[in-house]
Amino acid sequence: xxTLRFHALKETFNRVPIPVTEPERRSDIFGKNVFNEAAMRxxxxxxxxxxxxxxxxxxxxxxxxxxxxxxxxxxxxxxxKGATHYTHWFQPLTGATAEKHxxxxxxxxxxxxxxxxxxxxLVQQEPDASSFPNGGIRNTFEARGYTAWDPTSPAFIYGTxxxxxxxxxxxxxxxxxYKTPLLRALQSIDGAxxxxxxxxxxxxxxxxxxxxxxxxxxxxxxxxAASRPDISLAGRTLLGHxxxxxxxxxxxxxxxxxxxxxxxxxxLETECMLLGIPVKTRHNEVAPNQFELAPIFEETNLAxxxxxxxxxxxxxxxxxxxxxVLFHEKPFANxxxxxxxxxxxxxxxTGVNLLGPGSTxxxxxxxxxxxxxxxxxxxxYEELLRASIASxxxxxRLGANEAPxxxxxxxxxxxxxxxxxxxxxxxxxxxxxxEKTDLKLNVVxxxxxxxxxxxxxxxxxxxxxxxxxxxxxxxxxxxxCANPMTVLNAIVARQLIDFxxxxxxxxxxxxxxxxxxIFNVLKExxxxxxxxxxxxxxxxEAWEKEAEKRGLSNHKTTPEAxxxxxxxxxxxxxxxLGIMSKIEIEARHEIExxxxxxxxxxxxxxxxxxxxxxxxxTAIRYQNILIENVQGLKNIYxxxxxxxxxxxxxxxxxxxxxxxxxxxxxxxxxxARKKANKIEDAEDKAFAYCNDVKPFFQVIRYHCxxxxxxxxxxxxxxxxxRELLFTK
Ligand code: ADP
Ligand code: MG
Numbered sequence: 001x002x003t004l005r006f007h008a009l010k011e012t013f014n015r016v017p018i019p020v021t022e023p024e025r026r027s028d029i030f031g032k033n034v035f036n037e038a039a040m041r042x043x044x045x046x047x048x049x050x051x052x053x054x055x056x057x058x059x060x061x062x063x064x065x066x067x068x069x070x071x072x073x074x075x076x077x078x079x080x081k082g083a084t085h086y087t088h089w090f091q092p093l094t095g096a097t098a099e100k101h102x103x104x105x106x107x108x109x110x111x112x113x114x115x116x117x118x119x120x121x122l123v124q125q126e127p128d129a130s131s132f133p134n135g136g137i138r139n140t141f142e143a144r145g146y147t148a149w150d151p152t153s154p155a156f157i158y159g160t161x162x163x164x165x166x167x168x169x170x171x172x173x174x175x176x177x178y179k180t181p182l183l184r185a186l187q188s189i190d191g192a193x194x195x196x197x198x199x200x201x202x203x204x205x206x207x208x209x210x211x212x213x214x215x216x217x218x219x220x221x222x223x224x225a226a227s228r229p230d231i232s233l234a235g236r237t238l239l240g241h242x243x244x245x246x247x248x249x250x251x252x253x254x255x256x257x258x259x260x261x262x263x264x265x266x267x268l269e270t271e272c273m274l275l276g277i278p279v280k281t282r283h284n285e286v287a288p289n290q291f292e293l294a295p296i297f298e299e300t301n302l303a304x305x306x307x308x309x310x311x312x313x314x315x316x317x318x319x320x321x322x323x324x325v326l327f328h329e330k331p332f333a334n335x336x337x338x339x340x341x342x343x344x345x346x347x348x349x350t351g352v353n354l355l356g357p358g359s360t361x362x363x364x365x366x367x368x369x370x371x372x373x374x375x376x377x378x379x380x381y382e383e384l385l386r387a388s389i390a391s392x393x394x395x396x397r398l399g400a401n402e403a404p405x406x407x408x409x410x411x412x413x414x415x416x417x418x419x420x421x422x423x424x425x426x427x428x429x430x431x432x433x434x435e436k437t438d439l440k441l442n443v444v445x446x447x448x449x450x451x452x453x454x455x456x457x458x459x460x461x462x463x464x465x466x467x468x469x470x471x472x473x474x475x476x477x478x479x480x481c482a483n484p485m486t487v488l489n490a491i492v493a494r495q496l497i498d499f500x501x502x503x504x505x506x507x508x509x510x511x512x513x514x515x516x517x518i519f520n521v522l523k524e525x526x527x528x529x530x531x532x533x534x535x536x537x538x539x540x541e542a543w544e545k546e547a548e549k550r551g552l553s554n555h556k557t558t559p560e561a562x563x564x565x566x567x568x569x570x571x572x573x574x575x576x577l578g579i580m581s582k583i584e585i586e587a588r589h590e591i592e593x594x595x596x597x598x599x600x601x602x603x604x605x606x607x608x609x610x611x612x613x614x615x616x617x618t619a620i621r622y623q624n625i626l627i628e629n630v631q632g633l634k635n636i637y638x639x640x641x642x643x644x645x646x647x648x649x650x651x652x653x654x655x656x657x658x659x660x661x662x663x664x665x666x667x668x669x670x671x672a673r674k675k676a677n678k679i680e681d682a683e684d685k686a687f688a689y690c691n692d693v694k695p696f697f698q699v700i701r702y703h704c705x706x707x708x709x710x711x712x713x714x715x716x717x718x719x720x721x722r723e724l725l726f727t728k
Contacts, residue, residue: 005719008227012727015221017259018321020267031276033081035074035155043073055151057206059187062151067119074155075104075117078162086117088125088147089163091178092132093591095480097308098168100127101161122164123149132168133594134176135587145169145176150183153305156275165305174584178482179301184579185486186300188493193346193370196496197354199503199514200366206349209489212297212469213307214281216338216477217314218290218326219261220724225324227719229614230606234599235328236393238607238697239615241705242334243722247287255284258728261291264321268293271313277306287335288725297343297469300489304481307340329476330396332721337397338477342484345469346370346492356468357447361440364447365518368419369499372522372529374470375410377495378463379529381487381573382408383553383564385463386474388487390561390592392599394476399556402539404462404474406561407547407554409534411461413453417535419443423519424526431516439519460538490579499525558596559686565589593686597676600689604673607700608666614717615704616659622711623655651710658703658710665703669696 023029031038040049048069054060062070078086087099102125104115126146134145147166155164168177175181186209193207225231230238257265265282272279278296285292293310297303311327318325330337346354354370357363378385386408389398399406412420422443427435454467462474475484499521506517531550536543547554555561564570566589574580580588626648633648634641642649676688708716 004227005717005723008221008223008719009723009727011223012221015260015322017263018267020263020270022266022270023273026269026273029270029273030278031274033157033274034276035077036276039077040073043077045069045073048073052151059152062123064119064123067123069119071117071119071122074122074162075115078117078155078157079104079115081157082160083157083162084160086121086162086164088127088149088166090127090147090166090168091308091480091482092168093135093177093588094133094595095178095478097312098127098132099161099163100125117162125166127168132176133591134170135590135594146171150179150301152183152299153302154276156309158275158309174587175580178480178486179304181574181580181584182304182482182486182489183301185489185493185577188577188579189346189489189496192493192496192500193354194348195500196369196373197348197352197366199369199518200362201348201350201352203350204348204352207346207354208349209300209485210297210343210345210347210469211300211303211481211485212295212343213303213475213481214292214294214339214341214343215307215310216285216290216292216340218287218328218331218338219264219318219323220289220326221727222319222322222324224719224724224727225326228724229610230603231324231326231331231724233606234603235326236331237333237721237724238603239610239701239704239708240333240718240721240724241708243720243725245722245726246335250286257282257284257291260321260323260728264318264323265291265293267321268314268317271317272310275306275309275313277310279310285336285338287332287337289728290336290338297345300344300485304485307481327478329391329393329478330400332725335725337402339397339473340475340477340479340481342472342475342481342488343466343469344472344485344488353468355465355470357449357451359449361445364444365440365515367447368423368444368522369518370496371416371465372420372525373495373499374492375412375532376499376525376529377491378408378410379532380495381491381569382532383555383561383567384487384491384570384573385472385484386553386555387561387564388484389472389475389479390555390558391476391479392558392596393478394474395556395558397476398462398474399554404460405538405543405554406556407538407543407552408462408474408532409538409547409552410470410532411464411535412533413451413465414535415448415451415453416465417533419447420526420533423523426519426523428520428523430510430512431519436515436519461534462538486579490573490577493577494573557690559593559683559690562589562592562596562683562686565592590682593683597682597686597689600694601673601676603697604669604693607697608669610718611662611666611700611704615707616662618715618717619655619659619707619711622715623652625712626652626655654710655707658707661703662700662707665696665700669693669700672696 048066051062051066055062085101085103087101089099092098104117105113106116107113124146145168147168150165150167153165167180169175169180189209190207194204197204197207269279279293280296281294283292314325357367451467454465464471472484502521503517506512566586571582571585574585630645630648633644672692676685676693679685679688
């Protein structure tokens, strides 16, 4: 009997919920382990405090002697909370977070010791980071990377370590992480959106991009997860026959949360509170054992850090509750995969949500301005937006087995559709006072503050307007949000800069009134970006055909999609806004195509190993039992045995056929890998893995899954789908 599977199942059946202690009120502990405003007021001098706040709000530089004061205050605060170490916490291009811990402890000449943490250590650190991916930047420049403090995201204590959010850059200045370009993109959108917001309110001096992510994930018992080499190594199942019952009955969605899971969530949320992550919502998702967690939205840089921190935290807390968290976009075939919806909007320092309809025609004109500019930006850069969410694992969702599709389109709802249709009909040039009044009162003025059909109607749209924000739904559950957020904020910034130029030109050259000019430019934008608007069902061939007619891209695989990241248009965009240089852009592309090839290579190896070392031997063992049985029948019944062994003989033959096909599949796959590995160019190699290696996965899996249905359950070595998905 295969011991691992049954041992794991036995362990799982004996589990009981792990008790958790929660605070009486969450608000009591919120941000307790964060060096936030309250902590800074207590531990910093007035000057230091002002300097940090100024850096956060206005991006001003912190003087070195002030940094010394800040580090001292930060250290005292951290030690008072039991911290012994500090680390620069950063997000290298592996997608995970990285840290290297150093003790505060230092010895002195007189044989005594003290706790030390100077301004220099706060501001800059040099991790021995030679094995983080850098796409050739560091080799080319023979420069090492260093991490530098990002004061816009507050330091926090995790365990006994003071974590300082940092950027990671090469000595030659190129960004080696996700955060650096994000911060630059956020600066661009601030500048561009503030300039446009001033058309409507002179008091606006800053615009922040807001992000509220929704994290989907699966929770699998840790013993069951460990019993499967594919889940352990690739974070997803590479084979396994579907469970007879899956998600057909929709009985898991929003159902009651199982007790063990609930305790995990309560524990996790308590830790989140301490770290200042404002988690708010938890519920079951569509697939069995799939869940979701969402916070209250925050400023984008902070929200991105919080999502990275959360994912890290989830792994650690899950372990304590004997679970493994799967963030993979498609851990199981034939049940829903996981995404990470990115809710995005723009807010002014005067407290206005620029993507929220208002109560007056003027407020609504402001809303429409930002709304239509966003649509125009998405229309213009749909291919880059698609590229920003491309990964080997997200390919399983986009354009593969489930919505949203690989085609980027925007859902806006029927109310806004009719508003845009009306605006499109207006006359060009200067508006007559009557037409303007009519537009303001009957079109713009009629937008209700609450848009009824914009809540959650269109689940298949990759980019949906949901009443007061856009929801970028195609982002994968494993993704670092910085990547799509850098692109989205950059393209909208670019668009708003162009918009302002056009409006100003109409005011100056055509002597138009401001409103006339805005209406005129918006009207053209509505026409220009019509093709990106799609209200229908994005799942299926009809939309694919229609999208092709509209000239929208439909890149179903990562290597294909990633091309847009290095196009001339993209380089112009990023260089023009000072977000990334050509070298940085190309380095990132190289890292991403390399990562793709590596992931497919690893999966190929795992699949080959499991099929050869687990599946085929098991199938042969069962076949031998059948052969023995047939021989026994022959001993008893002589030539009559055939009558009694029809099923057995048939099974014996079927098993042999499947084994032969699996063997051939593996051999061919290995040959394809060998060929791919000889390719020097990283992009060509990714294409080879995508087009020549990956297709064998399906073939091998198909026959393994067929064997799963034939072979005696008692002999089957791999924990089955029904066990993985329905054990609570
Ligand atoms: P629901 O759709 O569950 O009724 P909401 O629409 O309020 O709730 O929010 C869904 C997600 O969108 C949450 O994660 C929330 O934080 C986020 N969100 C809401 N408003 C904004 C905004 N202005 N900017 C960014 N994210 C937002
Ligand atoms: Mg959502």
